[in-house]
Amino acid sequence: MGKTLSEKIWDRHVVRAAEGEPDLLYIDMHLVHEVTSPQAFDGLRMHGRTVRRPDLTIATMDHNVPTDPPVDGVIQVNDPISKQQMDTLAKNCAEFGIRCFGMGDPRQGIVHVIGPELGITQPGMTIVCGDSHTSTHGAFGSLAFGIGTSEVEHVLATQSLPQRRPGTMQVIVDGDVALGVTAKDIALAIIARIGTGGGVGKVIEYRGSAIRALSMEGRMTLCNMSIEGGARAGLVAPDETTFEYLKGREYAPKGADWDAAVADWKTLVSDPDAEFDETIVIDATAIKPRVTWGTNPAQSITIDEKVPNPLDFESSDDQDAAALALEYMGLEAGTAIRDVPVQTVFIGSCTNSRIEDLRVAAQVASGKRVADGVRAMVVPGSAQVKEAAEAEGLHEVFTAAGFDWREPGCSMCLAMNPDKLAPGERSASTSNRNFQGRQGPGGRTHLVSPAIAAATAIAGHFATPEEV
Amino acid sequence: MEPIRTVVGRGVPLDRSDVDTDQIIPAVWLKRIERTGFGEGLFSAWREDPDFVLNDPRYKGANVLIAGPNFGCGSSREHAPWALEDYGFRAIIAPSFADIFKNNCGKVGIIPVVQPPDVVHRLMTAVTEDPSIEITISVEHRSVVVPAADVEGSFEIDDFTRYRLLNGLDDIGITLQHEADISAFEAKRPSYAVTIG
Numbered sequence: 001m002g003k004t005l006s007e008k009i010w011d012r013h014v015v016r017a018a019e020g021e022p023d024l025l026y027i028d029m030h031l032v033h034e035v036t037s038p039q040a041f042d043g044l045r046m047h048g049r050t051v052r053r054p055d056l057t058i059a060t061m062d063h064n065v066p067t068d069p070p071v072d073g074v075i076q077v078n079d080p081i082s083k084q085q086m087d088t089l090a091k092n093c094a095e096f097g098i099r100c101f102g103m104g105d106p107r108q109g110i111v112h113v114i115g116p117e118l119g120i121t122q123p124g125m126t127i128v129c130g131d132s133h134t135s136t137h138g139a140f141g142s143l144a145f146g147i148g149t150s151e152v153e154h155v156l157a158t159q160s161l162p163q164r165r166p167g168t169m170q171v172i173v174d175g176d177v178a179l180g181v182t183a184k185d186i187a188l189a190i191i192a193r194i195g196t197g198g199g200v201g202k203v204i205e206y207r208g209s210a211i212r213a214l215s216m217e218g219r220m221t222l223c224n225m226s227i228e229g230g231a232r233a234g235l236v237a238p239d240e241t242t243f244e245y246l247k248g249r250e251y252a253p254k255g256a257d258w259d260a261a262v263a264d265w266k267t268l269v270s271d272p273d274a275e276f277d278e279t280i281v282i283d284a285t286a287i288k289p290r291v292t293w294g295t296n297p298a299q300s301i302t303i304d305e306k307v308p309n310p311l312d313f314e315s316s317d318d319q320d321a322a323a324l325a326l327e328y329m330g331l332e333a334g335t336a337i338r339d340v341p342v343q344t345v346f347i348g349s350c351t352n353s354r355i356e357d358l359r360v361a362a363q364v365a366s367g368k369r370v371a372d373g374v375r376a377m378v379v380p381g382s383a384q385v386k387e388a389a390e391a392e393g394l395h396e397v398f399t400a401a402g403f404d405w406r407e408p409g410c411s412m413c414l415a416m417n418p419d420k421l422a423p424g425e426r427s428a429s430t431s432n433r434n435f436q437g438r439q440g441p442g443g444r445t446h447l448v449s450p451a452i453a454a455a456t457a458i459a460g461h462f463a464t465p466e467e468v
Numbered sequence: 469m470e471p472i473r474t475v476v477g478r479g480v481p482l483d484r485s486d487v488d489t490d491q492i493i494p495a496v497w498l499k500r501i502e503r504t505g506f507g508e509g510l511f512s513a514w515r516e517d518p519d520f521v522l523n524d525p526r527y528k529g530a531n532v533l534i535a536g537p538n539f540g541c542g543s544s545r546e547h548a549p550w551a552l553e554d555y556g557f558r559a560i561i562a563p564s565f566a567d568i569f570k571n572n573c574g575k576v577g578i579i580p581v582v583q584p585p586d587v588v589h590r591l592m593t594a595v596t597e598d599p600s601i602e603i604t605i606s607v608e609h610r611s612v613v614v615p616a617a618d619v620e621g622s623f624e625i626d627d628f629t630r631y632r633l634l635n636g637l638d639d640i641g642i643t644l645q646h647e648a649d650i651s652a653f654e655a656k657r658p659s660y661a662v663t664i665g
Binding site: 130151197 | 499
């Protein structure tokens with residue numbers, strides 16, 4: 001029997017396999033950020049250990065960084081605890097010899113944005129990070145997954161990780177999506193179908209013509225959300241789109257190495273006779289722009305639908321969850337989602353803060369004005385995205401329309417920096433989680449694509465670009 | 469990590485599905501650089517509600533959390549099991565767990581106990597009616613026993629995790645015993661494998 005892509009990558013990285021034990025898996029790249037690493041470095045010091053491969057480790061600051069404009073060229077961190085956490089990362093990286101893209105560095109940005117844009121993320125690699133959205137990097141046909149801080153310490157010390165072999169799942173999305181339907185909508189449609197726990201214990205491979213048609217950035221958005229369906233990782237087999245994206249990037253192979261790499265990467269596909277533990281088939285032509293109504297990413301509807309009634313759900317768990325969600329979200333069952341007004345629009349996060357996302361949003365915003373009473377912010381995913389957007393004049397389009405153009409970082413996706421929702425405030429957000437209080441205590445988050453987010457900012461309520 | 473053979477204690481019912489790590493420990497708590505003291509932040513938003521189960525004095529000192537399916541979904545933050553452990557929980561019983569959270573529990577020394585939904589429901593009802601009933605979870609025997617709820621079941625825990633818990637072993641120490649295998653693997657990596665200069 002043939003192997004699936006994730007099995008092939010797995011098998012290539014097994015350092016040691018023994019009966020009754022998890023495989024010891026080699027890690028090709030370890031991405032580090034300020035929030036989940038300080039205790040790991042402390043652990044190394046406590047045991048007198050070093051970082052085995054600083055050359056396979058890279059650090060950035062993203063979760064805590066403020067997105068207000070710099071003062072005299074320097075970003076001001078007013079929260080002393082945030083500052084301490086970032087200073088600690090800088091100090092740890094200096095002590096252990098790890099390259100760190102700190103605040104103000106031209107390569108700084110959200111860890112899952114900079115890995116790909118620097119060409120560090122490549123097909124066939126194993127990539128880990130103390131962050132669940134590490135699944136993003138699967139867009140390149142790499143096996144990339146989030147780990148906890150004990151595992152961060154483990155990878156720092158050994159460049160390997162004992163892991164149990166995951167199950168396999170294919171999600172086939174065939175057909176052409178309608179105009180205005182984005183990777184975000186495909187992701188939300190898949191999660192609505194499989195549920196928040198549908199992918200637990202498995203690696204999802206996204207396949208089918210609708211996936212092939214996605215740009216690399218679209219594939220990143222899709223793979224990014226794999227964890228919201230519970231999956232260990234999500235990936236897409238590399239193809240010409242992948243190679244074209246990578247070629248010439250700073251850390252991509254060059255010359256003869258490039259040719260050797262591409263020849264190898266072309267073998268990274270699931271064999272025709274490979275068997276998956278589970279198969280989900282989705283008709284791309286039926287996917288519409290989606291909006292979440294509840295407090296987990298599986299609770300979404302199309303923009304044309306109404307907020308569901310808890311009694312519409314089959315299981316009592318789902319009914320209870322829906323009732324609690326509606327109460328928290330301050331929504332009445334039966335309300336058309338289009339009629340729900342928002343106070344804040346957030347365009348950003350590791351899900352949707354790349355240049356294509358910003359282009360789509362700017363196109364919608366161009367020549368329009370943000371509705372009265374709506375706070376709309378655009379937070380590029382990295383310093384490079386910001387620079388590219390400014391070179392295209394996107395920042396001027398946004399500011400002319402009344403959007404706030406900000407410095408790069410995770411920002412309001414998880415509100416660890418000063419960008420927060422107030423209690424009861426409602427947002428349309430291009431991020432990945434609509435959990436209770438995710439964007440600030442008491443805040444109410446609706447997940448949408450950048451196109452819907454921009455249109456919603458203009459309309460003041462959920463809307464499509466055609467309506468504004 | 470201290471060796472864990474058995475957890476004996478009382479349960480707290482948390483009758484919700486998809487309890488995410490943002491609820492277990494909200495992001496504002498993640499700015500700390502220490503490994504301890506996260507118990508204060510455990511379910512901090514929900515604890516503002518006086519009716520939240522952890523505010524019920526009858527459950528003071530309980531060390532087993534009983535929850536709905538897909539417990540611990542969301543972020544990879546190990547701060548979630550750190551907070552549960554610091555607060556005093558030693559085991560969690562649920563119909564299912566999110567992967568990363570479950571992994572993290574194994575590192576921290578909290579036992580994730582998967583039980584069928586009907587058993588979890590029965591336990592939930594039993595501890596709601598009588599918070600004093602005794603729950604015994606044995607890592608050694610892979611068993612969960614609650615006579616008052618007529619529960620005498622087994623749970624799955626792989627041999628390796630069980631061995632580590634029973635002996636309180638440090639994963640890194642185990643892996644470093646295979647340092648030669650790691651070096652041999654590294655010698656065979658392709659020339660184009662990316663490195664950070």
